[in-house]
Amino acid sequence: MSFYYFAYGSNMNPARMQARGLAFSAAESARLPGYRLAFNKRSHCTPGVAYANVVHSSYGAVEGVLYALANQDALNIMDGFEGTPVRYSRECMAVQTATGAKSAWIYVANPAYVEAGLLPESNYLNHLLAGAAHLSSEYLVMLQAQACRPAVQLLGDKGLLYNA
Structure with a gap:
C-alpha cells in the first residue's frame, strides 16, 4: 500500500523532510484542484505570522510536491510536526499528477487557527x-511575489516543530 503526502507548504523542501526524519521513496509534481494557497494559519508562537493552508476556490489549484512515504509510521510522525489534530487536520484528497489522479494525505488548518491579515516569514x-523543481513557472512567480515578514532567528530544532 502506498502512503502519499501532498506538501504545499514548508515540506516542499526535501531537506526539511529529511531533517524531520521523514523518509520518502519518490517525489513528484502534483496539483490540488478546487483550492487555492492561503497564508492564513496562525503561528502558535509568533503573533502576526502565517503558515500555509489550502482553502476552497472553484477555479483555483494548489501546486506542490507529492511524496511517497515509507509507511503509516511516517504519517504519524508527520502529525506531530503539523500539530495534528489540534492545529491541522489530516485529510485524504485527490491530487493530479502527470500520471493521473492519486489519493494523498493533506494537512488543512483547523478553523480555530485561521486568521486574516497574516504574513509568512521569509x-x-x-x-x-x-x-521550485515541482512547480510551474507561474506558480513560482506567485510565491516569489508573496509579501513576507523578516525572518526571526530560531534556536535549536524549534523550527522543525508545528511548522515553525
Missing part, C-alpha cells in the same frame, strides 16, 4: 521556494 517562504 525563512518559511524559502522552504516553499525550495520546491
Whole structure:
C-alpha cells in the first residue's frame, strides 16, 4: 500500500523532510484542484505570522510536491510536526499528477487557527521556494511575489516543530 503526502507548504523542501526524519521513496509534481494557497494559519508562537493552508476556490489549484512515504509510521510522525489534530487536520484528497489522479494525505488548518491579515516569514517562504523543481513557472512567480515578514532567528530544532 502506498502512503502519499501532498506538501504545499514548508515540506516542499526535501531537506526539511529529511531533517524531520521523514523518509520518502519518490517525489513528484502534483496539483490540488478546487483550492487555492492561503497564508492564513496562525503561528502558535509568533503573533502576526502565517503558515500555509489550502482553502476552497472553484477555479483555483494548489501546486506542490507529492511524496511517497515509507509507511503509516511516517504519517504519524508527520502529525506531530503539523500539530495534528489540534492545529491541522489530516485529510485524504485527490491530487493530479502527470500520471493521473492519486489519493494523498493533506494537512488543512483547523478553523480555530485561521486568521486574516497574516504574513509568512521569509525563512518559511524559502522552504516553499525550495520546491521550485515541482512547480510551474507561474506558480513560482506567485510565491516569489508573496509579501513576507523578516525572518526571526530560531534556536535549536524549534523550527522543525508545528511548522515553525
